Amino acid sequence: MxxxxxxxxxxxxxxxxxxxxxxxxxxxxxxxxxxxxxxxxxxxxxxxxxxxxxxxxxxxxxxxxxxxxxxxxxxxxxxxxxxxxxxxxxxxxxxxxxxxxxxxxxxxxxxxxxxxxxxxxxxxxxxxxxxxxxxxxxxxxxxxxxxxxxxxxxxxxxxxxxxxxxxxxxxLRTPPVEAVADVLVERDGVDPALAAWSAAASGGHVGRARRLARDEVARMARKAVLDVPLSLVSLAACLDAADDLVTAAQEEADEAAGSLDGAETEAVKASLGYGARGPGVSAASRGAGVLKELEKRQKSRATRLGRDSLDRALVDLAGFYRDALVLDSAGGAPPMLMHPDRRADSEELARRVGAEGALRRIDAILACRVALEQNVKPRIALEALTVALRLPA
Ligand SMILES: [Zn+2]
Incomplete structure (x- = not known):
């Protein structure tokens, strides 16, 4: 060499x-x-x-x-x-x-x-x-x-x-926030302030940081998730929040799946000889099976994308309660936060639920992730979760 x-x-x-x-x-x-x-x-x-x-x-x-x-x-x-x-x-x-x-x-x-x-x-x-x-x-x-x-x-x-x-x-370890911010600036041409914010808000998750830096929709989606904890003042608010979380995850997944599915289906149809004049009889019968198989695969992928999207939201939420927990327990030095830009909100949350309440809610989020992994219907799992996260009166 x-x-x-x-x-x-x-x-x-x-x-x-x-x-x-x-x-x-x-x-x-x-x-x-x-x-x-x-x-x-x-x-x-x-x-x-x-x-x-x-x-x-x-x-x-x-x-x-x-x-x-x-x-x-x-x-x-x-x-x-x-x-x-x-x-x-x-x-x-x-x-x-x-x-x-x-x-x-x-x-x-x-x-x-x-x-x-x-x-x-x-x-x-x-x-x-x-x-x-x-x-x-x-x-x-x-x-x-x-x-x-x-x-x-x-x-x-x-x-x-x-x-x-x-x-x-x-x-591999979680890359330092500064290293992630540097890459966003140097390779993606992101404005330094936005790069620093995105890197910190994503906790060193490179792909997530890049999306937050580039995509306004991703920033809005994160904000919507982090607005949930302080909104849970009544049972109705809890059910609404669950509905919003499930719907947002589904929409995100449908969009991602849709852009993948279309091109894939076209490519398969072209390879089967579906032309401008339509398929011949034998190509059509052969094609039906292949397309059915493809549809099955795409459905499975859509399910996974939906689950991944919901899981990202739950990780963000858990990080938020974790911030409330460390803020409530912190003695001298200011703690490192998962969502440093939402400090005021996690302080408010800490005042309302305390360390013990934050810990119990983190457990509820982890239990929800397990339930989803075990194929519990998202809406049911999320409703159980938001009710468990409800703020004390
Ligand atoms: Zn080479």
Missing amino acids: SAPVSPAEGVWARVIGQPAVVAELRAAVADPAAMTHAWLFTGPPGSGRSVAARAFAAALQCAEGGDGTCHACRTVLAGTHADVQTVVPEGLSIGVAEVRQLVRIAGRAPSQGRWQVVLVEDADRMTEQASNTVLKMLEEPPSRTVFLLCAPSLHPDDVPVTIRSRCRVVG
């Missing part, structure tokens, strides 16, 4: 606020003899697990160790490199059919790159059967194949220990 790129350059510039991780990955790229065939990228939501894994994949395929400008780097980052297979769960889980296909490819020698890389985002969503298929491959990995699995560190048990024990674990 010729002159190695510096940590702040090339593909590594994308990995924000993780100098230790970058150093470890660069060392692995520099010494192919010591290469590990399975890696597990863990870290809290928004820490950039899949970004780090993809940068690593690019550096592995690049003759310069990840300069970020060559054909290999660019195609890996764009997701079009022939020797980097990516699995992103679109529905609620990654099934065995998806994984089997991948494992077949993983068994081959790389066609042009240096490695055959398989990147699984949200590996915690693999079904048991899918996990077993991956495990079989990890037990005897082909010499040029590298598995990069990503999973949130909040649920380490979601990745079976049999898989984890075969992986080298890379732990």
Whole structure:
């Protein structure tokens, strides 16, 4: 390998606020003899697990160790490199059919790159059967194949220990707020004051910070969520708030799903020969099955997007009660807040519910997240929650 790129350059510039991780990955790229065939990228939501894994994949395929400008780097980052297979769960889980296909490819020698890389985002969503298929491959990995699995560190048990024990674990941390703000200014051209606000308001979640900085609708949605706690003065207000939260999450998900679905359906129809003159008889009967399958997949994805959107709102809410809790318990030094721009409101909340009341409400939010994960209907779970969050008279 010729002159190695510096940590702040090339593909590594994308990995924000993780100098230790970058150093470890660069060392692995520099010494192919010591290469590990399975890696597990863990870290809290928004820490950039899949970004780090993809940068690593690019550096592995690049003759310069990840300069970020060559054909290999660019195609890996764009997701079009022939020797980097990516699995992103679109529905609620990654099934065995998806994984089997991948494992077949993983068994081959790389066609042009240096490695055959398989990147699984949200590996915690693999079904048991899918996990077993991956495990079989990890037990005897082909010499040029590298598995990069990503999973949130909040649920380490979601990745079976049999898989984890075969992986080298890379732990990402929540990037510092300043590092996130810098990236928004330098890469996205965001105004420094707005960048600082967005980075602080998202608690170092890079993707969230970028959305808050760029999208007025996202800022309004966050405000609506954080306005909820002090609005819960009556049973009617609680039910209204639950309705608003569910509706907002559904609208956000429908919009995201709609933009994905349309293009996808068109592409599938085109591939089936649905032209201006309409499909032939055989294409139509063949197409009906394919389109039905696609519809099923899109429905599953819409459900997941809705759940993710609602979960983001619940995380914001929990952060708000957590702020009230630390403000009520803080002695000397001013505490670090999750929502520093809403300090006056969390102080007011602390006065009204106290530390114990805030703690009880955080528990209620966590219970609501569990209920949603267990498929309780969102409206029912949210109504139970907002009633539990109601302010004392
Ligand atoms: Zn390169």
